[in-house]
Amino acid sequence: GQQVMQIPQYQHVQEGEDFTTYCNSSTTLSNIQWYKQRPGGHPVFLIQLVKSGEVKKQKRLTFQFGEAKKNSSLHITATQTTDVGTYFCAATMDSNYQLIWGAGTKLIIKP
Amino acid sequence: DGGITQSPKYLFRKEGQNVTLSCEQNLNHDAMYWYRQDPGQGLRLIYYSQIVNDFQKGDIAEGYSVSREKKESFPLTVTSAQKNPTAFYLCASSIRTSGTSYNEQFFGPGTRLTVL
Numbered sequence: 671g672q673q674v675m676q677i678p679q680y681q682h683v684q685e686g687e688d689f690t691t692y693c694n695s696s697t698t699l700s701n702i703q704w705y706k707q708r709p710g711g712h713p714v715f716l717i718q719l720v721k722s723g724e725v726k727k728q729k730r731l732t733f734q735f736g737e738a739k740k741n742s743s744l745h746i747t748a749t750q751t752t753d754v755g756t757y758f759c760a761a762t763m764d765s766n767y768q769l770i771w772g773a774g775t776k777l778i779i780k781p
Numbered sequence: 782d783g784g785i786t787q788s789p790k791y792l793f794r795k796e797g798q799n800v801t802l803s804c805e806q807n808l809n810h811d812a813m814y815w816y817r818q819d820p821g822q823g824l825r826l827i828y829y830s831q832i833v834n835d836f837q838k839g840d841i842a843e844g845y846s847v848s849r850e851k852k853e854s855f856p857l858t859v860t861s862a863q864k865n866p867t868a869f870y871l872c873a874s875s876i877r878t879s880g881t882s883y884n885e886q887f888f889g890p891g892t893r894l895t896v897l
Contacts, residue, residue, distance in 0.1 A: 715885035
């Protein structure tokens, strides 16, 4: 079936280092959403990207949608302990109402 | 205070028993969804409903059933036919989508089901 591949599965960083997660698809995406799930919590919507080459920023978070609309990334600058959690991308590929979810990237801050 | 509620937070059941998970929303959203999340994995869609009295199977509907008699409520029944029901179940809602316009999903706190 249709899939969105998300890498890496885990990323260990020192507080203050940057973090990046990537989502890739073999088919063109209609749009892509990003969610954050804190440990023990539920996913919370961060942003939606719709246009080819779109870049959006939220404070230390930068979201990009590829020119071909087949990939997307989330970059966090200077991570803080409040950034800990799992970041998911979720995309639609056609007019189907289903979101297809990536497996998530878990951000872990090294003690 | 608007939002989505799921109850209970933790649920234990014996193998072979059916169990119903509650999901209620007061956001006036037309669309509602049920997902299953297993440790270290993404979300997999079980069922979704775009409007009252209508619902569609998702990717992993076998062994589950739903109803949508009211706009606010979308209960999920995990039947004894579900081979591996122990998981974290998440309910979500959104404004009804149309065409390629897609709206964010709002999630409830989830129910952790353990089948003994």
